[in-house]
Structures are given as structure tokens and as C-alpha cells.
Amino acid sequence: MEVLLCFVVGILFSVGLYFILHRHFFKLILGLMLFGLATNLFIFVIGRLTRGGSPIIAETSEVALEPFADPVPQALLLTAIVIGFGIQAFAIVLIRRVHQSFGTTDLDDLDTTEKIETPEKPEFE
Amino acid sequence: MLIVVLLGFILAFAAPLLHRVAGKYTYVPMALAALAAFVYFCSCLPAILEGALITQTQAWVPSLAINLDFYLDGLSLLFALLISGFGTLIMVYAGGYLKGDPLLGRFYLYLMLFMVAMLGVVTAGNIFSLFVFWELTSLSSYMLIGFKHQKEESRNAALQALLITGGGGLALMAGLLLLGNASGSYSFTELLNRGEMVRAHALYLPALVLICIGAFTKSAQFPFHFWLPNAMAAPTPVSAYLHSATMVKAGIYLLARLTPVMGGTDVWQYTLMLVGGSTTVLGAFLAVQHTDLKAILAYTTISALGMLVTMTGIGSAPALEAMVVFLLAHALYKGTLFMVAGNVDHATGTREINKLQGLGKKMLPTALAGALAALSMAGVLPFFGFIGKELLYEAALEESTTRTAMFAVTFFSGLIFVAVALVVGYRIFWRKTGRQTPLEHGNTPLLYLPPLMLSGLGLLLGLIPAMLATPILRRAAEAMLGEEQVFELSLWHGFNMVLFISLLTLLLGYLLYRFTDRLHALVPRLSRIYRFGPGTLFYKAVKALPDAAGVLTRSIQTGYLRNYITIIILTLLGFLAYALIPNSPSLELADRLPLIMNIRVYEFVLILLIMAALYMLHNSKSRLTSIAILGIIGYSVAVFFILFGAPDIAATQLLIETLTVVLFVLVLHKLPSFHNLTSIQTKIKYIMVSLLFGGTMTYVLLLVKQFPLDSRLKEYFGQASYLQGQGRNIVNVILVDFRAMDTLGEITVLAVAAIGILALFKLQLDKEEKP
Numbered sequence: 051m052e053v054l055l056c057f058v059v060g061i062l063f064s065v066g067l068y069f070i071l072h073r074h075f076f077k078l079i080l081g082l083m084l085f086g087l088a089t090n091l092f093i094f095v096i097g098r099l100t101r102g103g104s105p106i107i108a109e110t111s112e113v114a115l116e117p118f119a120d121p122v123p124q125a126l127l128l129t130a131i132v133i134g135f136g137i138q139a140f141a142i143v144l145i146r147r148v149h150q151s152f153g154t155t156d157l158d159d160l161d162t163t164e165k166i167e168t169p170e171k172p173e174f175e
Numbered sequence: 176m177l178i179v180v181l182l183g184f185i186l187a188f189a190a191p192l193l194h195r196v197a198g199k200y201t202y203v204p205m206a207l208a209a210l211a212a213f214v215y216f217c218s219c220l221p222a223i224l225e226g227a228l229i230t231q232t233q234a235w236v237p238s239l240a241i242n243l244d245f246y247l248d249g250l251s252l253l254f255a256l257l258i259s260g261f262g263t264l265i266m267v268y269a270g271g272y273l274k275g276d277p278l279l280g281r282f283y284l285y286l287m288l289f290m291v292a293m294l295g296v297v298t299a300g301n302i303f304s305l306f307v308f309w310e311l312t313s314l315s316s317y318m319l320i321g322f323k324h325q326k327e328e329s330r331n332a333a334l335q336a337l338l339i340t341g342g343g344g345l346a347l348m349a350g351l352l353l354l355g356n357a358s359g360s361y362s363f364t365e366l367l368n369r370g371e372m373v374r375a376h377a378l379y380l381p382a383l384v385l386i387c388i389g390a391f392t393k394s395a396q397f398p399f400h401f402w403l404p405n406a407m408a409a410p411t412p413v414s415a416y417l418h419s420a421t422m423v424k425a426g427i428y429l430l431a432r433l434t435p436v437m438g439g440t441d442v443w444q445y446t447l448m449l450v451g452g453s454t455t456v457l458g459a460f461l462a463v464q465h466t467d468l469k470a471i472l473a474y475t476t477i478s479a480l481g482m483l484v485t486m487t488g489i490g491s492a493p494a495l496e497a498m499v500v501f502l503l504a505h506a507l508y509k510g511t512l513f514m515v516a517g518n519v520d521h522a523t524g525t526r527e528i529n530k531l532q533g534l535g536k537k538m539l540p541t542a543l544a545g546a547l548a549a550l551s552m553a554g555v556l557p558f559f560g561f562i563g564k565e566l567l568y569e570a571a572l573e574e575s576t577t578r579t580a581m582f583a584v585t586f587f588s589g590l591i592f593v594a595v596a597l598v599v600g601y602r603i604f605w606r607k608t609g610r611q612t613p614l615e616h617g618n619t620p621l622l623y624l625p626p627l628m629l630s631g632l633g634l635l636l637g638l639i640p641a642m643l644a645t646p647i648l649r650r651a652a653e654a655m656l657g658e659e660q661v662f663e664l665s666l667w668h669g670f671n672m673v674l675f676i677s678l679l680t681l682l683l684g685y686l687l688y689r690f691t692d693r694l695h696a697l698v699p700r701l702s703r704i705y706r707f708g709p710g711t712l713f714y715k716a717v718k719a720l721p722d723a724a725g726v727l728t729r730s731i732q733t734g735y736l737r738n739y740i741t742i743i744i745l746t747l748l749g750f751l752a753y754a755l756i757p758n759s760p761s762l763e764l765a766d767r768l769p770l771i772m773n774i775r776v777y778e779f780v781l782i783l784l785i786m787a788a789l790y791m792l793h794n795s796k797s798r799l800t801s802i803a804i805l806g807i808i809g810y811s812v813a814v815f816f817i818l819f820g821a822p823d824i825a826a827t828q829l830l831i832e833t834l835t836v837v838l839f840v841l842v843l844h845k846l847p848s849f850h851n852l853t854s855i856q857t858k859i860k861y862i863m864v865s866l867l868f869g870g871t872m873t874y875v876l877l878l879v880k881q882f883p884l885d886s887r888l889k890e891y892f893g894q895a896s897y898l899q900g901q902g903r904n905i906v907n908v909i910l911v912d913f914r915a916m917d918t919l920g921e922i923t924v925l926a927v928a929a930i931g932i933l934a935l936f937k938l939q940l941d942k943e944e945k946p
Contacts, residue, residue: 051774053764055815056876058782064869065789067744071737071861076798076843078736083805083835084789087812088872090828094821095876098884104820105905107897114893114905119820121896121905122888127824128910129921135831136928139838143932146842157736 055095062088075145075155082141086134090127097123176245176298177233179212183291187284194280202270202621205283209266209290213259216252223252224646226653230300230364244300246363249650253499254297254428256647257506258421262290264625268514269412271621272521282322286413289315293421297428301362302351305429309347309393312422313340319417320409332405335713339392339402347389347429353382358436370436370657383437386429387446394426394480397454401710404473411517414469419476419513420506427483427502431495435657438490447488448577452584454481459591463691464698468516468526468599472509475552475595478588479505482567485584489574492656497566499651500664503644504551504563507633511548512599514626515541519603521622522614528603529695533611535604540623542604547630549600551637553593553684554677559637559644561677562664564589568673586680593684598691640664737861744868751871755878762877778818785811802839806832823906 066088069081097120105121107114149155186208194201219229229247236242247255269286273279292315295308314337321333355361357376358369366373373379390396395403406418417423430447437443458478465471479501486498518541519534520526535542551560567589571581636644641664649662731742785808792804809832816825892905892913902908910918 051778052880053877054774054782056873056880058785059876060869060873061786061789062869063872064865065793067740067868068861068865070740071865073737076801079839079843080792080801080805084808087809090824091812091815092872092876094816094819094824096879097886098880099819101818102820104822105893107893107903107905109903112897114896118893118905120884120886120889121892121909122886124821124824124906125909125914127821128827128906129917131824131827131831132921133924135835136925138835140928140931140935142838142842143935147935147938 052095052099055091055099059088059091059095062091073157075149075157078157079138079141079145083138086130086138090130090134093123093127093130176231176247176294177243179215180291180295183208183212183287183294187287187291190283190287191280194283199270199274199279201279201283202266205287206263206266206270208287209259209262212290212294213256213263216255216259219247219252220647223247223249223650226650228364232300240361241303242301243304244362245298245304246300247298248654249647249652250428250431250499250654251297253503253647253651254424255294257503258290258293258297261416261420261506261510261629264510264629265412265416267621268415268517268625269410271619272412272517273410274619274621278322282319282410285315285318285322286416289319289417289422293425296425300364302355302366303361306344306348306351309389309425309429310341310344312425313337313344313393316340316406316417316422319413320406322410322413323408326408329408332402332408335717336402336406338717339399339713343389343392343399346385346392350382350385350387350389353378353385354433354436357382363432367435367657370439373436374440379437379440380442383443383446386433386437387450390426390429391450391484392426393429394423394484395454395477396426396450396481396484397457398709400454400458400477401708401713403477404470405710407467407469407473411469411513411520414473415510415513415517419472419509423476423480424483424502424506427480427487430484430487431498431655434487434490434495434655438487438655444488444490447484448581451481451484451486451488452580454478455485455584455588457481459588462591462595463687463694464701466528466695468519468528468531468603469513471528471595471598472512472516475592476505476509478591479509482585482588485581486567486570487655489570489581491570491573492652492660493566493573494570495652495655496648496660496662497563497570499648500559500566500644501563503636503648504559504633507629507636508548508551508560511544511626511630511633512552514622514629515545515548515599518618518622518626522616522618523612524615525612528598531603531612532606532608533604534614537611537614538604538618538623540627541618544623544626544630545600545604547634548626549596551630551633552600553596553681554589555681557634557637559633559640561637562640564677564680565673568676572673586676589680590684590687593681594687594691597685597688602688602691741861741864744864748867748871751875760878760881762874763881764877778815781811781814798843799840802836802843806836809835821906823904 062084066081066084066086069077069084072078072081100117100119103117103119105114105118105124145155148160152159154160186204190201190205193204197204222229229245231245233243266283266286269282270279273282276282289312292308292311296305296312299305299308317333317337320336321329323329354366354373357373357378358366359372360366360369373382392399403418403423407414409418455478458474458476458481462471462474462478465474483498483502483505486494486501516526518538519531522538522541523531523534525531547558551558554561554564567585568582571585572578574581645662645664648664649660652662653660733739788804788807788811792801792808795801795804809828813825813828813832816822816828892909896902896905896908896913900908900912902912
């Protein structure tokens with residue numbers, strides 16, 4: 051299973067990177083999200099997999115009993131997922147905003163500030 | 176010596192203040208300070224002459240074994256006396272030359288700084304002190320050359336000198352460190368006795384090459400010679416002091432200092448003889464082609480420096496003897512001639528020898544100094560230069576293997592020196608001619624006394640060499656040879672071969688002088704060759720650098736996100752390959768094949784689901800479909816987290832995934848649908864990069880999992896989280912207790928993102944504000 055998951059991670063990385071390399075904003079965001087997923091899985095898999103065995107101490111015991119999953123990568127992942135969400139949210143709003151101002155969804159059109167257009171009606175007020 | 180150096184630095188930085196108080200008399204305290212240094216070094220004379228060695232140590236950075244050491248032997252003392260004595264005269268001379276200059280205070284600051292730094296170079300007792308002072312001389316030289324900073328020519332010349340000598344300084348630093356490694360000591364007291372060890376060491380050759388580059392750049396040896404003539408943009412006192420008598424001899428000093436350690440090998444001899452010899456010839460050859468007084472003198476200086484390097488390279492007792500004598504003689508006459516040229520320039524406003532005529536009567540003291548120095552330069556009998564020239568011939572003729580070449584070099588430069596001496600000492604002052612160059616104003620005593628004194632010293636040393644010069648020169652030569660040396664200087668060597676050659680030199684040199692004008696007429700035809708000279712190459716390189724930087728920047732900074740990402744990814748892959756390929760760890764996949772069987776059906780289904788979703792995502796043309804598919808992938812990953820004992824992550828992932836989808840739909844639903852922006856070729860390129868990257872990540876993951884994981888943290892948190900953190904969910908305890916600060920940081924990031932999003936929503940550009 052672990053071996054197969056390694057390949058899943060690789061495929062996720064490939065597709066994510068391929069999407070990031072696109073010129074379209076939307077694909078860029080999709081790529082970023084896939085890339086984030088791949089990274090999270092990467093960390094998770096590298097910290098070894100344990101079926102079942104959540105890192106939760108049973109009511110009857112004072113210390114965790116083997117087998118339990120390594121809590122350290124999990125703690126890292128939790129932080130990573132939340133921060134990743136922050137970035138995604140910001141990116142989504144940013145490209146919305148860029149599209150509103152520039153009227154384009156092509157990254158290559160963003161090489162100048164001359165094209166900024168002020169929308170007739172502000173949408174978010 | 177520490178006190179001399181410290182007082183010098185203090186006085187240097189006090190110079191601008193002094194100038195405000197003392198005005199045009201600033202030269203008095205400055206000259207007195209230099210004189211004090213001279214007297215101090217004179218007081219060291221008796222001990223040194225008896226063969227003693229004076230060392231002083233001052234702890235500087237003791238923890239790194241870097242100390243401010245001083246080391247004074249015959250060689251150091253010779254240089255120190257030259258620097259401080261000459262310095263005294265130059266301080267006086269500068270007072271006259273730059274009288275009324277509003278920046279005179281600043282000038283004295285640089286000049287004093289230079290003098291102290293130069294004294295530091297020649298008395299340094301270890302390679303660190305040597306290097307620090309060495310760099311200080313480069314810096315002060317830079318500021319002195321660029322003193323007339325309003326002129327572009329000065330600024331360019333200063334920068335060029337700094338780049339060349341500074342670059343050489345870097346090489347020198349590396350070379351000195353290698354030398355220190357090879358000998359096991361950074362201090363001269365020990366280093367100088369470990370010649371055998373160093374010469375046999377594997378680092379000898381690299382150290383030698385680097386140190387030679389340092390010395391050659393500083394002493395304007397071919398092919399680094401071109402900065403020196405340009406440095407003539409400096410005021411004349413600087414040219415006379417730094418660029419003829421002292422700083423350019425720092426390289427010579429370094430080579431001389433290291434002769435006992437590094438000298439004597441074939442590579443040392445031939446390198447120095449080849450570089451020095453070609454510099455001698457080239458400098459002499461270029462000197463007769465110029466009509467600017469200072470340029471002529473600069474090129475003969477290059478030639479003389481080449482001669483000094485050659486003699487150091489030969490390294491035999493007569494050669495080193497000739498080297499120290501010629502060094503002193505050259506400093507005396509060349510310094511004088513520079514000051515004479517400066518006086519002429521000062522009085523008439525020009526340095527073109529074709530415009531200068533019949534100045535003798537109006538500038539009698541200057542003309543006298545010029546004549547004395549020129550006679551010494553030409554090597555006429557009662558002058559010190561004559562002794563120098565004789566010794567050079569003797570040394571060249573005694574050298575066995577390359578005797579003919581060495582003699583030719585010496586003879587050729589001798590001829591040119593005679594011709595140049597006639598131009599500078601005779602032609603501009605006394606040649607019979609109808610008109611006289613008008614003087615703008617006469618020379619003050621401050622201007623003509625220092626050159627008179629220097630040139631008089633040249634005569635005096637020539638007349639009674641045994642009393643004044645021999646003892647210290649003998650000790651200086653001994654410092655290089657490392658053994659006791661019988662050393663007799665006398666004016667009259669009897670009627671022998673060398674005397675005959677000297678007379679022949681004078682005669683042929685005079686003939687050459689008669690042809691100077693015709694030679695100058697030939698110069699324009701030669702100028703085509705100089706297009707390929709190192710000076711031109713340097714100029715082109717300096718101009719090409721920003722262009723190359725521009726091309727490089729434009730090729731890397733394309734402004735396209737995908738190019739940046741491609742470069743980042745490829746760099747990462749490159750580093751991984753660099754680290755992995757030499758070890759070439761193999762993946763023992765065959766051993767792990769049975770492990771693949773260890774899979775539950777639902778897990779397999781999940782993987783299939785992700786693959787299918789990815790495929791659909793790629794083909795989807797609709798945004799809403801894409802968002803939905805992305806949700807599927809996210810949820811599948813979350814299920815994996817549940818299956819492998821990470822319910823907290825799974826919960827977070829599910830929540831975040833839902834939020835993202837909602838955000839997507841709310842915010843991006845108005846964007847236009849996809850259209851194809853990229854060509855097939857580009858797509859294939861990106862697919863290749865992506866596959867390569869994904870493949871590498873899989874490989875790395877498989878490779879890492881081959882090794883056992885040593886997680887003491889897992890055990891620690893398993894033990895401690897209930898007992899210390901009072902929580903049963905270990906992950907939660909880590910987040911809110913053990914690593915609470917990290918979580919606070921995470922919350923901050925979210926808050927910042929939220930503020931950013933709010934700002935983006937609120938941002939409205941007014942039409943008026945648009946640029």
C-alpha cells in the first residue's frame with residue numbers, strides 16, 4: 051500500500067505542476083491546490099503509515115500504546131493544511147480581483163500596469 | 176611600531192580639522208609627523224645593522240590567532256626608511272603643489288593614511304597584518320588617484336587601479352592563506368624559516384601563482400601594467416610618492432620578503448624572469464612613444480619595476496644586491512623626476528614635451544634637480560644610479576642559463592633610460608631653441624627644495640656609498656638570501672667589461688635621444704596594435720559586464736511565472752541528481768513487491784478514484800466541473816488520512832476542502848471559461864518537466880522509506896502528552912501545548928491573509944489616480 055501511495059504522490063505532484071505551468075489563472079489555482087495536496091500526502095507518507103491506531107491515548111492508560119501513528123507529521127500537516135487554505139483563499143480573491151481590473155485571465159497579460167480598468171460598479175461593497 | 180601606526184592614523188583623520196586651523200601651513204605638522212616616523216626608524220638602525228631582528232606583538236583577535244605583529248629586519252627597515260623619508264619630502268612638496276586647494280585637508284588625510292598603511296605593509300609580522308595594510312594602500316591609492324574627482328578621467332583611472340589592485344589583493348589573500356597552510360604558521364618569524372617545507376608542499380604551486388598575481392598587479396607588471404600610466408591622473412605628489420617610489424614597490428617587497436620561503440625553484444625563477452623581463456622591455460618600449468612627461472616617467476617606472484622583479488627572480492647574491500641598490504637609486508631619481516615634471520606642469524600648465532622649451536634659466540633650481548636626477552637615471556659616473564646600473568649588468572652577465580636574454584633586457588632598458596633621462600633632464604630645460612615656453616608663475620621653495628634634496632642624496636650616495644648606503648643595503652640583501660653576505664659598494668670598479676657596456680649604453684642612448692622626434696612620428700602607425708593590449712581588453716571587459724548582466728537578467732527574469740517555476744523545479748532536480756547520482760542508491764523494489772499485495776479493496780478503489788478524477792480534471796472545460804472534481808480528490812485524500820490513523824487531519828482536510836469549493840463557486844463563477852492558450856510544443860515541454868518532477872518525488876519517497884525511521888519524538892509525545900499536557904489526543908496536545916507558539920504563528924498567517932483579502936475587496940482605483 052505504501053508503495054502505491056508513493057506513486058499517487060508522484061502523480062499528484064506531476065499534475066499539480068503541469069497545471070501551475072498553465073497561463074490560465076484558474077488552472078494555476080487548481081495546480082496550487084493539487085500541489086498542496088501532494089505535499090501534504092508526501093509528509094504524511096514519509097512519516098510512515100499505521101492502519102488504525104490513531105495517536106489518541108486510551109481512557110484506561112496514561113501513555114500511548116503501540117501501534118499508534120506518529121503524531122509529529124500529523125501536527126505539521128494540520129498547520130500546513132490551514133496555512134495552505136489561507137494562501138488559496140487569498141489567491142482566489144486575488145485572481146478574481148485581477149480579472150475584474152485587467153479583464154484578462156491570461157497570466158502573460160500582466161506585464162504592465164497600463165491595462166488597469168476601473169469597473170463601472172464595484173461588486174463587493 | 177604600533178605607536179607609529181596608531182599616531183599616524185589619528186593624525187590622518189585629524190588632517191581635515193588641522194587644515195581648517197592651520198590653512199596652508201597644514202604641511203608643517205604632516206611633514207613633522209613623517210619626519211618623526213623617519214627618525215624612529217633611524218633609531219632602529221644600529222640594532223638592525225648589527226644583525227638583530229625587532230619584533231613586536233599586539234593581541235588583536237587572539238581567539239582566531241590573529242595578532243598585530245610587527246617584524247623589522249634589514250629589508251623592512253630599508254623600505255620603512257624610504258617610505259618615511261620620502262614621505263617627509265612629499266608632505267612638504269604637496270603643501271606647495273596644492274597650495275590653496277580647498278580640499279587640501281582631505282588630501283593630507285589620504286596621503287597620511289597611505290603612508291601609515293605602507294609602513295604597515297613593510298613592517299607587518301604576519302600575513303594577516305600584511306594583507307590588511309596591503310588593502311589599505313590600495314584603498315588610499317584609489318582615493319588619491321581620484322582626488323580630482325570632478326574629472327571623469329580621474330574617476331575612471333581610480334576605479335581601474337582599484338579593480339586591478341583590489342582583484343590582485345583577493346588573489347593575494349588566497350595565496351597567503353595557502354602559504355600559511357603549507358607552512359603551518361602565519362607569522363613571518365616562523366614562516367621564513369620553513370622554506371624547505373613550503374617548497375616541497377603540494378600547495379606550493381597554487382600559493383605561488385596567487386601570490387604572484389597579487390604582487391604583479393600591485394607592481395604593475397605585464398599584463399596588469401596598464402593601470403599605472405592611467406593613475407597619473409592623480410596630482411603629481413601622489414605620482415611621485417605612490418606610483419613611482421613606494422606603493423608600486425609593495426609587490427617587489429612582497430616577492431623579496433618571500434624569497435627565502437618560496438624562491439629558488441625553477442618555476443619561481445622563470446615566472447619572475449619572464450614576467451619581469453617582458454615588463455622591462457614593454458615599459459621601455461612604450462616610454463619612448465609618449466610625449467606627456469608624466470606618461471614617459473610612468474612607463475619607465477613600469478620598466479624599472481620589471482627590472483626589479485627580474486632581479487628578484489634570478490635570485491643569486493649579485494642579483495639581489497643589484498636589486499636593492501637599483502631599488503633605492505630608482506626611488507631617488509624617479510621621485511625627483513616626477514616632482515620636476517610636476518613643477519614644470521605647475522609653472523607652464525602643460526606636460527607635452529614638444530611644447531616645453533628653454534625653461535632652464537627661469538626654473539633654475541628645478542632644472543638643477545632634474546639634471547642631477549637625470550644623470551643618475553642615465554647611470555653617469557659619480558651618481559648612485561651608476562652603481563645600480565653596473566650591478567644590474569654584472570648580475571645579468573653572471574646568470575648562467577638565460578644570460579643572453581637577461582643582458583639584452585637590461586641593455587635595452589638601459590638605452591631607453593638614457594634617452595628618457597636626456598628628454599626630461601636636458602631637452603625641456605636646455606635645448607637651444609628660439610622660443611621659450613612662457614611661465615604662468617614661478618616655483619616656490621616648497622616645490623623645488625624636495626626634489627633638490629632627493630637628487631642631491633642620489634649624488635651623495637654615489638660619492639660615498641660605503642658610508643651611507645652599504646650597511647643597510649647589505650642587511651636588506653641578507654634578509655632575502657637568508658645568510659651572511661659580503662657586500663661592497665664602490666663607485667669605481669676598474670676598467671672592465673661592465674664599464675665598457677655602461678659607456679656604450681650612454682653613447683647609444685644619446686643616439687636614440689637624437690631620434691626621439693622621429694620615433695614620435697611613428698607612433699600613430701603603432702596605435703593599431705594597442706587595440707589588442709590588455710588595457711583595451713580591460714576597458715572592453717568593464718563595459719561588457721553590465722551588458723552581460725543585462726542579457727543574463729533578461730534571460731532569467733523573463734517576467735513569466737511558468738519560466739520561474741520551471742527554473743526552480745529544474746534547479747531542485749539538478750541538486751537532487753548531484754547529491755544522489757554519485758551514491759547511486761538503488762531502490763529495492765523487488766523486495767517490496769509483496770507489500771503491494773498488502774492492500775485493502777477500498778484503498779484500491781480510492782486510488783482509482785483519484786486517478787480518474789485527475790484525468791477528468793485535465794479534460795474538463797468547465798470551471799464548476801473542475802471545482803467539483805477537485806473536491807472529490809480532496810475528500811479522497813481525507814479518507815486516506817482517516818484510514819491511516821489521522822482523524823484530526825482528515826477532519827481539517829474535509830472542512831478546508833468544503834470551504835475552498837464554496838469559496839471557488841462564490842468568487843470565481845463569473846470568470847470566462849477555459850480556452851487554450853498554449854501551443855502543443857510548449858505543452859509537451861511542460862509535461863516532460865512535470866513528469867520528471869513527479870517521478871523524482873516518487874523516487875525520493877521510495878528511497879527514504881527504505882531506511883528505518885528513528886522517531887524519538889513519537890515516543891516522547893506518546894509518553895508525555897497525557898502526563899504533562901493533560902490531553903489524550905496527542906496531535907491536539909502538540910498543537911495547543913508543546914508547540915503552541917507555532918499555532919499562534921499559523922493563526923497570524925490566517926489573519927494576515929484575511930486582512931489581505933479584505934483589502935483586495937475594498938480596493939477601488941479611481942480613474943484620477945491612474946498613472
